[in-house]
Structure formats: structure tokens, C-alpha cells
Amino acid sequence: MGAARLNSFDDWVDYFRAWQKDIDLDPSVNSGYTFEAKYGDLHGPAIEFGDFKGDRKWEKILEVPDQRIRDALLHLITYQGDTEFASVEQQRHLLATAPTPHDLEALVRVMREEMRHGWQMCHLLMSHFGDSGRLEAQKMLERRATRGERLLGSFNVPVENWLDFFTYTQFIDRDGKFQLGMLSHSAFAPLARSMGPMLKEESFHLGTGNNGLKRIVRAGRLPIPLMQKYFNKWVPTAYDLFGTDGSSSAHWAYVWGLKGRFDEDQNPHPAERDRLNEYARGLYAEEIRGLVEALNRDLPEGAPPLYLPDEKFNRRIGEHAGGRFAVDGRPLDEAAYARHLAEVLPGDEDRRRASAIGREEGFILPRQA
Numbered sequence: 405m406g407a408a409r410l411n412s413f414d415d416w417v418d419y420f421r422a423w424q425k426d427i428d429l430d431p432s433v434n435s436g437y438t439f440e441a442k443y444g445d446l447h448g449p450a451i452e453f454g455d456f457k458g459d460r461k462w463e464k465i466l467e468v469p470d471q472r473i474r475d476a477l478l479h480l481i482t483y484q485g486d487t488e489f490a491s492v493e494q495q496r497h498l499l500a501t502a503p504t505p506h507d508l509e510a511l512v513r514v515m516r517e518e519m520r521h522g523w524q525m526c527h528l529l530m531s532h533f534g535d536s537g538r539l540e541a542q543k544m545l546e547r548r549a550t551r552g553e554r555l556l557g558s559f560n561v562p563v564e565n566w567l568d569f570f571t572y573t574q575f576i577d578r579d580g581k582f583q584l585g586m587l588s589h590s591a592f593a594p595l596a597r598s599m600g601p602m603l604k605e606e607s608f609h610l611g612t613g614n615n616g617l618k619r620i621v622r623a624g625r626l627p628i629p630l631m632q633k634y635f636n637k638w639v640p641t642a643y644d645l646f647g648t649d650g651s652s653s654a655h656w657a658y659v660w661g662l663k664g665r666f667d668e669d670q671n672p673h674p675a676e677r678d679r680l681n682e683y684a685r686g687l688y689a690e691e692i693r694g695l696v697e698a699l700n701r702d703l704p705e706g707a708p709p710l711y712l713p714d715e716k717f718n719r720r721i722g723e724h725a726g727g728r729f730a731v732d733g734r735p736l737d738e739a740a741y742a743r744h745l746a747e748v749l750p751g752d753e754d755r756r757r758a759s760a761i762g763r764e765e766g767f768i769l770p771r772q773a
Contacts, residue, residue, distance in 0.1 A: 444600025485525030573613030589664030
């Protein structure tokens with residue numbers, strides 16, 4: 405894609421179509437689907453938290469009382485949109501290897517809705533943020549996950565097979581649910597209104613991952629230790645997506661009313677403004693722990709139980725970033741850590757094995773099971 409200047413949303417739509425061609429997206433993915441911006445209801449008309457609590461939510465960017473707040477909004481919307489287009493780039497080649505017709509249909513739906521979510525964020529940028537928004541909406545279609553250019557780490561990691569995909573949608577899309585839930589409380593009404601339709605669609609993505617892993621476990625063809633390696637691959641990146649510990653950005657996003665707690669409308673306690681990312685990560689960890697426990701109840705007799713890697717393992721963001729910790733949290737020296745990573749993360753042979761098993765009859769049970 406060459407350089408372009410986007411002067412209208414119609415220009416951006418043309419650029420969006422060029423992006424689809426540039427990443428070699430199968431045209432059948434778009435067949436019969438209409439991309440559009442969707443806006444739902446607010447939790448309420450008043451700002452729900454922070455220093456502006458009780459004021460009417462801002463409908464227009466000129467109502468936002470400070471340039472720093474406008475810049476923070478632009479940042480939040482850009483990062484959210486970037487993840488959506490990145491997901492499509494990561495998953496698009498799986499269309500050729502779907503294990504069942506149902507899974508192909510599910511993948512197509514997931515990719516359509518991820519593109520619509522990116523479309524939604526770019527609609528906000530183009531509609532409310534002037535030249536800055538137009539530039540960010542353009543750049544969003546110019547970065548590539550395949551070149552490691554996406555803004556957040558998880559979205560530059562290859563998704564190479566269907567075990568990858570189901571693990572990704574189980575854990576990474578679930579982080580997305582938390583991010584969308586927190587933004588649904590935003591003081592900027594157009595952003596908050598965007599979240600309801602996105603959350604409804606995101607729930608299908610989470611269900612795709614959870615159901616897919618259940619069907620694989622119940623089929624009994626994939627070795628559980630191999631599945632565990634993919635958990636070890638994705639869960640640390642999901643923890644990283646919640647951001648740095650003691651984040652000043654999260655602090656100010658809360659002070660300014662831009663991004664609330666996931667349970668903002670249910671939590672009666674004052675927010676610990678300097679521990680907001682840690683709080684969200686803790687809620688997320690609690691949720692996925694329950695999902696892993698449920699998977700363990702479906703394991704064949706004698707299979708080793710699945711588990712979540714310790715929150716210190718293989719982190720790139722936060723207080724444990726770059727630390728040498730085992731999957732169970734034990735500190736390791738440099739040499740032992742290198743050996744440990746080779747043992748607990750998917751290597752070349754693991755990737756070949758996962759791809760090969762994924763092409764076998766009976767790798768996954770039919771959907772109705």
C-alpha cells in the first residue's frame with residue numbers, strides 16, 4: 405500500500421479494501437457481510453467516575469475539557485483498533501485448514517467482526533479527531549503483524565495452527581472483553597456507545613476458543629502437554645496486555661473518566677488509582693483459572709492437568725518484565741532459564757506436530773458434541 409491522504413471516511417473505506425487485498429485476505433470472507441459502525445446504549449448519561457463524575461458525558465470532542473484528555477482518548481481508540489486488524493492478519497491463513505465446516509464458519513465470523521471492530525474505531529477517529537484521527541486511521545491499515553509492527557506484543561505473535569487459534573481466542577480475545585468492558589464506562593459517549601455491540605460480538609469469539617479447546621480435549625487425540633505449551637505461549641502475552649504495574653496512564657485515564665474498572669458499575673469501593681492495571685489483571689486471571697479448571701474436568705483419565713503459568717513467567721511488561729522465572733514462578737539462573745523456555749514453549753517440532761494433528765480426522769469433536 406502506498407502513501408495516501410485520507411480526507412473522508414469514504415477515502416478510508418477505499419484504503420480498508422486495499423488493505424484486505426494487500427494481506428491476501430480471501431474475498432469470500434466479505435461475501436454477504438456489510439461493514440458498518442454500530443452504536444448502542446450508555447450505562448447512563450453521567451460520567452461514572454473520576455474528577456468529572458456526575459457531569460454529562462461528552463458527545464463531541466470539543467466538549468472534552470483538556471487537550472491532554474483528547475490525546476489520551478486518541479491513544480486508547482488507536483490501540484484498540486490496531487489489535488482488531490492485527491488479529492485478522494494473524495489468523496487469515498487458517499481458512500485453508502479448518503478442521504470442520506463449523507470451524508470455518510466460526511473463523512470467518514470472527515475475522516469479519518474483528519474487521520468491523522477496527523472499522524468502528526476508525527469511524528470514531530475519522531469522525532471526531534480531525535487530522536490527527538485521519539492520520540491514525542491511515543497508519544492502522546499500514547502496520548503489519550507479519551512485520552512485527554503492531555502496537556501491542558500479542559498481536560505480532562504468529563498464529564500458525566488451529567490449536568494456536570483456539571488458545572488465542574480463549575485467552576487473548578478474553579483480554580479484549582476486559583478492555584472493551586472498561587471502555588464501556590468512558591466519559592466520551594461515542595466511544596462508550598461503541599462498546600455494547602462490540603462486546604456482543606466479542607462473546608462469540610470467546611465462545612469459539614473455549615468450545616474449541618473443550619472439543620479438542622474431549623476428542624483425546626492431542627497430547628495434553630502439547631496444549632499446555634500453547635497455554636504457556638499465550639497467557640503471559642495476555643497478562644502483558646493489561647499494561648505496566650503502577651501505570652500513570654491508567655491512573656490518568658481513570659481520573660479523566662476515560663477508562664473505568666471492568667466492574668465499575670458493580671464495585672462500591674473507591675478505585676486504587678495506582679493499581680488499576682493490576683486489579684484488571686487479577687479479575688482476568690480469576691476468570692481464566694476457572695476456565696482451565698473446567699477443561700481439566702474433561703481430561704482423559706491419567707492425563708496431566710492443565711494449568712496457568714505463573715504471572716511472573718515470560719513477561720515483557722510490568723514489574724516482572726525480563727525476569728527469569730519458571731512456569732511455576734521459581735527464579736532461575738540464565739542458563740537454566742534458557743533451557744526451561746525450550747522445554748515449556750512450542751518449538752519447531754511442537755509446531756509441526758500441532759499442525760499435523762490438526763489435519764487428522766477426529767482431531768476435534770463435531771460442534772454438537
